[in-house]
Amino acid sequence: MSTALVVVVLAAGKGTRMRSSLPKVLHAVAGRPMVQHVLExxxxxEPAGSVVxxxxxxxxxxxxxxxxxxxxQRxxxxxxDALKAARDQALPLLGDGGDVLVLYGDGPLITPETLQRMRAARQxxxxxxxxxxxxxPPDPTGYGRMLxxxxxxxxxxxxxxxASEEERRVDLCWGGLLLGDGxxxxxLLEQIDNNNAKGEYYLxxxxxxxxxxxxxxxxxxxxAEEVRGVNSRAELAEAxxxxxxxxxxRAMDAGVTLIAPETVQFCWDTELAPDVVVEPHVVFGPGVRVGVGAQILGFSHLEGALVEAGARIGPFARLRPGTRIGPEARVGNxxxxxxxxxxxxxKANHLSYVGDAEVGAGANIGAGTITCNYDGVSKHRTVIGEGAFIGSNTALVAPVTIGPGAVIGAGSTLVEAVPEQALALARAPQTTKPEGATRLRERQKKQRTEE
Incomplete structure (x- = not known):
């Protein structure tokens, strides 16, 4: 028997119960369209080809x-009828007599292990x-019965x-998948008629x-959970x-500690190394990798980010795409x-926004620091050298470079480069008027009286 395999994924359903302009199979589960889960x-x-x-x-x-x-499928x-639509593309891939595996684009929970067992049974x-x-299933109502x-x-x-009443008492149901001689x-598809209650051509x-x-x-x-299809928003949530x-x-089996697993939201491609600790209510978006021993504290949101070994993120931190957090770095609340x-x-421990920037090893970003990276048209970069200290409530107007070891005084707004080991201050002079507060209140009181 030939070992060639062609996969056909049926994804032509309209999904009207989803009540959405987005095709049903493109609704995401764990951050990825359902049909892509099936194809993966x-x-x-290792099929010879796949047709959707x-x-x-x-x-x-x-x-x-x-x-x-x-x-x-017109x-x-x-x-x-849907499977027949793939005939002209599937047959050339089969060679002299391979197999066809029929899957459904709205069945994102099917596992490779089950498909491998089907393949093994065929061989x-x-x-x-x-x-x-x-x-x-616990309740077979609505499913086709296997006799x-x-x-x-x-x-x-x-x-x-x-089905007859006796046939409806059968609890073995068809999961929708089929593997067979192509x-x-x-x-045989050409011999199927539509003489049934719905007037359709049944596989x-x-x-x-x-x-x-x-x-x-x-x-x-x-x-039963592997063959659960998704036809509504409620079923999407269940999937x-x-x-x-x-x-x-999978994460815990790989050596990750989840303090409250049911509160952590993963994406399909999240990669966590052993000894990572994840606190409650953390959300991982697409493209996140976390290195050995890092800590992700509660209520943090990560997307498109690399967190290296021993780093600590959060609580209440947000890492957006293109972020790389170095070993043992700190990103706070x-x-x-x-x-x-x-x-x-x-370190960037408190209440700061750092965007389009390069921050050197050992640098400290004070509370309230902002890199002003967008001028309304273009993004600009900020470079902060190793060991630099950025004081609280500082605005770094990009493009700007802060040299290694430089110190920026709190409350500064910087628009020019600061050399290595320099001290930079950019504040308006402070004015203090003795008894000025008393005179101000008297004027305010008089104004209210006149009104």
């Missing part, structure tokens, strides 16, 4: 799944010609609307057609919760950092 799971099988079936207005999906090719006539001897994925004979061979899959699959009709030709059908079972539990468990490199052991 399938990629673990979209509707006639699926340009946004086609763009999102690039470079995977797409096939267009009308919504059922799952078998065992005697090899079934088709492998169908089944599951046993087995005395030898536990699949004889039919009956949609609930077409040429046989596409040949499940293949079971009986294959049996009529003496082809074998096998069943692999998986956990998010399931995937978040998986990501949290209500500090926002964007497109900035903070050197080893540098």
């Amino acid at each position: 799971a399938a990629a673990a099988l 079936v979209i509707g006639p207005e699926g340009e946004a999906i086609a763009e999102a799944v690039r470079p995977y090719p797409v096939a267009v 009308e919504q006539l059922g799952t078998a 065992q001897a005697p090899a079934p010609d088709f492998v169908w994925l089944g599951f046993r 087995l004979d005395e030898e536990q061979r699949l004889t039919a899959i009956v949609e609930e609307k077409d 040429p046989a699959l596409f040949r 499940t009709s293949l079971v009986a057609l294959a049996a009529d030709e003496g082809l074998r059908a096998g069943v692999v079972e998986c956990d 998010e919760a399931i995937l978040q539990r998986r990501l949290r468990r 209500f500090v926002e950092i964007k497109a900035t490199s903070l050197g080893a052991k540098a």
